[in-house]
Amino acid sequence: MRKWREIVCIISAILMFLSLAYGCGKKEAVEVMQEVEEVEEVEERTVPERKEILYMAVPIESMSMRTNPGFDAEIITQIYPDTMLKKAGETAEVNGIEFYYVSTLDDCYKGYCATNYCIEVFCESDDSLLTVVDTQNGIYTYEEMETDLREMEETYPEYVSLDSIGKSVEGRTLYRVILGNQDAERKVLIQAGIHGREYISSQLVMKMLEYYLAYYENGYYEDEFYKDLFYKVCFHILPMTNPDGVSISQKGEAAVSSEETVSMMRASYNRDKETMIHAVDSNGDLYWCDTYANPAYDRYAEGYDEIISYEEYLSQWKANANGVDINRNFDAGWENIQQKGEPGYDSFKGYFANSEPETKALTTLLENTLYECVISYHARGQLIYYDVEGNSQEMSDRSETLAKKASELIRYRPENCKDSASVSLGGFGDWVMLNQNVTSITIEIGKRPCPVGNEEFLSIWNRNRELWAKIAKE
Secondary structure (H helix, E strand, O other), rough: HHHHHHHHHHHHHHHHHHHHHHOOHHHHHHHHOOOOOOOOOOOOOOOOOEEEEEOEOOOOOOEEOOOOOOOOOOOOEEEEEEEEEOOOOOEEEEEEEEEEEEEOOOOOEEEEEHHEEEEEEEOOHHHHHHHOOOOOOOOOHHHHHHHHHHHHHHOOOOEEEEEEEEEOOOOOOOEEEEEEOOOEEEEEEEEEEEOOHHHHHHHHHHHHHHHHHOOOOOOOOOOOOOOHHHHHHHHHHEOOOOOHHHHHHHHHHHHHHHHHHHHHHHHHHHHHHEEEEEEEEEOEEEEEEOOOOOOOOOOOOOOOOOOOHHHHHHHOOOOOOOOOOOOOOOOOOOHOOOOOOOOOOOOOOOOOOOOOHHHHHHHHHHHHOOOOOEEEEEOOOEEEEEEEOOOOHHHHHHHHHHHHHHHHHOHHHOEEEOOOOOOOOHHHHHHHHHHOOOEEEEEEEOOOOOOOOHHHHHHHHHHHHHHHHHHHHH
C-alpha cells in the first residue's frame, strides 16, 4: 500500500511540474518541484510494533508468583517492585480475582500473579534518564519543587510553561505548569498537595511531569506518541496547592513567619493532643487517630495513655497556615459539614466558605478556564473516589466512567463518595462537579499512614506513570 502511495505521489508531482512549466514558466515549476521533494522527505512516524505484552510489578513490598491462579496455590518466587514481566499465557480468574500468567524477562520464572499488582507497559523507559526530581528522599519540599520547575522550564521550553494562580497565606507561589499545546481546545487539570502531610502526591506529579517532558517526542501510549496526544489535549498541573501546609508538616514552626500562626499551632496542639490516640489500622500500621467526634470517648479508660509530641503533631498537619483544611473550605455543601469549630491541624472547615487564598485561587482558575476533567491526587487509600451527593445523573455517570477508565490502568479500586462514610463535603472535587459541572475524580495513591514513606514511591510511580497519556487518548 505504501509503495502505491509513493507511485501516485511521484506521478502527481510530474504532472504538476509539466503543468507549471507550460503555464507559469520553468522557474516557478522548479520551485514547486523542490517543495514537493521536501514534503516527500518527511517520513511518517509510527509507534513501534509490540512484539510482546509487558507488565510492571507494582506491589508495595513484594508479590507472589504462584504455580496456579489463586492465593492458596504454591508460591514459586517473590516478585519485587519495578520488575518487568511478560505475558506467557491466558488470564485466569479465581473467586472473582484475576491472575496474569507471566514470566520474568529472562524466562527464569513463570507462573501466575494477581493482576492488581501488574500494570501493563506500553512505552519502555529508562528512569536513569530522569535526573531532575529527587525520589530517593521522601521529604519533597516546596523549595525543591520550585528549583525543579525552573530546571524543567529551562530544559524543555518548547513543551512546558510556568505561571502562577496566586499566593498562599505565607506568600508562597501557587504554581501552574502547562504541558503540551496551550492552544488545544481540550484541557485537563491535575491538582496535588492540597493536604500538607500528603506531599508525596506533589512528588509523584512532579515525577510524572518530568517523565512526559523527557519522553515527549519518542514516548507513546498504545498507538500514539505523547507529542501527538499532548497536541490535542493540554494538561494544566498544580503540583502543590497547599505549600504552607506541606512546609509545616515537614519543618514545623520553622515553616511560618507569623507569631500569630505559631500561637495558633501551639493552641491547637494543646486542644488536639487530648483526643489523639495511637491506634492500629486495618493494615496493621500504627497511626494517630483523632477521636474528637466522640466526646464521650475516654482514652485513659481504654488504655491509650500515650500523648502525641508537638513535633509529631505538626508532622500530621493537613491544613493551611490559618489552620483551615482547604479541602473542606469550598462552597459545596460547606454549611452541612460538622467538624471542629477552631483552627488546627485538620478538620476545621473555616469560618466561612471560600475564605482562604488557596481556595480562592483554585475557584478563580476554574471559573476562568474550561476543563474537560479534574484529577486530584491525595495520599492514602489506594482508591479512586468519584461522584458526590447532589450530582446530576449525567455528572454521576461521567465521574464514574472516568474513575473506571483510570482504574483499568492503575488498578486502584473505584469508590462512590455517596457510599463512603469517610468522605465529607466541601472538597475541591465536590465543588468542581456541583458548581462548575466538570467531571472530577480523586486518586488516593498510598497504602500506609501519612506522611507516606518513601518505600512506597516506586510502586506508586509505576502505577500512575501512563495515566495522563491514557486520559489524553480517551
